[in-house]
Amino acid sequence: MISSLKLTEMCTHCGFCLETCPTYVVTRNEVHSPRGRIEAVRVGINSIGFETCMYCRLCETACPAGVRYAQIITPVRKSSTKKTLMEKMLENPKLLSKSLKLLGKVNSYPDVERVMKFVKPNEISEPLENNEEGDIILFPGCIESVIFRKTVEKAYKFLSRNYKVKIINGCCGLAHISNGNYEGARKLAIKLAEKAKGKKVITLQSNCAAFMKEYKEWFGIEINSYDFAEFLIKEGIELPKVNDTFTIHYPCHAYRQKLVTHIRNAAEKMGIKISEMEDPHFECGAGGDYWIFHPKLSDMVMNIKRDKIAKSGVRKVIVTNSVCALAIRSMGYNVYHIADLLDT
Template identity: 50%
Template sequence: MGLKEELSKCVHCGFCLEACPTYVITRSETHSPRGRITAVKLGIDSVGLNTCMFCRRCELACPSGVKYSDIITSVRKPNAIEKVLVRMLERPETLTPFIKPVLRLNGSTPLSHEEEDYDLVLFPGCIMSVIFRSTVENALRFLKSRGYRVKILNGCCGLAHTHVGETRRAEELISKLKEIKKPIVSLSSNCSAHMKEKGLNVYDFSEFLVKFIKELPKKDMEVTLHQPCHAHLLGIDKYDRQVLEMMGIRIREAEEPSFECGAGGDYFIFNKDMASQVMQIKKEKTLKSGANIVVSTNPSCSIAFIKMGLNPTHIADLIFK
């Protein structure tokens, strides 16, 4: 379906408004999905086009089935810094020197590992490999303990490129990933969702555990669960819940666990004020669970939780807690 047809599907009913994190904090039509769609229809260079967090929660709320993501990515153009940044994501090792001064977090060199005649590809994603390397190590250790021969592939799936409007390069990255003939196990759940939408043979880590491992160590603990936006859109966040149940871990429900975390890819770097306001709402919703540990299977979300002063943990880390 073309852009004109997609735009015509929006009837401005307003179901998207309360689903949109930027509308929730501004109460401004400019910063709402239907307001942005109106701007695209009229050819207006609205400030709202750059304040979209690309969480796509509006697509779940829309009764008309508007593919909002296709509309917003058709008009977005990356700034000069974003162009450099998304290229760096393709080679995560280049990010390490910039992580501490920019994010105030410690960075690591991505883990390198490849076994002869490997069974599957472990795909950490770009950010996971340099900020949460211990998670990658834990996932590798677990898969090897279950007899799998593994190759780690550090890189970017193209979701970040899509987010800022670099759609051509995003498609090139997906084409390269499609050349992989072995199953891909992805540690970053929004990346998992993006690759699934593009037709790749990929399993989110929790999905792989549910479908192929079946039996997991039991843990006497309680957590709350965050549902990353793109993973929630595709419904693959259900596997996180199933894994926690398999491990006997008690889930204390947060208020609206799929509400945007505030990171929005690189959004919190370029739109600090609005991102911090969304993070504050997310923090309040999360704290209502009463749990100290937040299960977060997407690295940008985990960075947001760290900035909130909360304790994010990946499923792969829970196995070894």
């Protein structure tokens, strides 16, 4: 891998990335901008901006010079005990489920209070499991598996009409890489690729799908991964009709990987009328675990997103990534995964 210092030389300081960056938009401070962060790496400053970055990588989508921002910022991101604990929970959804249930009862620390503001205690579930060998793998994703179990059940039921489906629970490593834990993410990628044994892996979290498509670039690991909507479209699966109007949020990493085309195509194939929101790819404010550890900045971004969604004129939002769903429903909207709409 090319050193992050060397990669900073690609930045021409043009500033085209600035308005895509949620932390710059809410602070108007270069320290919290992609350009400022890249410059801090180049000159060797340990900037506060490294930790305030939401790791949405939307800056990469606007950069005419093709600056590989993630490769620059990942090595300088610092984890913490809290983040390491969080990573351990995400790696093991059963542990995550138990921990969330317990945290709901000791709701007296700021971080816990913050989590329980977004998560309803009665929706925390054990992940859905099966022991069958399958033709395809359903990889729900860590948060999805314990907070949106009903969505997982619907996806499993729908896919099982045409395929033998094996469920693998766990974490793709996106949380780890965004915390600068390259080795932790690499180990999870190896583990998942070994379990998948070359079969198609379908995930319900679009940002996880986007990251899994980069396993080769980051770790040299091949995995045949699909976002759920991408799989439905590419396999030509017949979808039920839904006579209703929704707006669509574009999860940030899925937007970068152009997976949102499949999400739109699936919605259109179902006959859904789409009422456009402003800048559907604008960050929702969740940013992985950012919403827990940077509540002030996260709320500022969420306020902007709330207004952008409001311009769609509808309150039903298709959201195919679990932390985005937690953020957007906290704004007062009703959130639906494509899988939620398959039994209507």
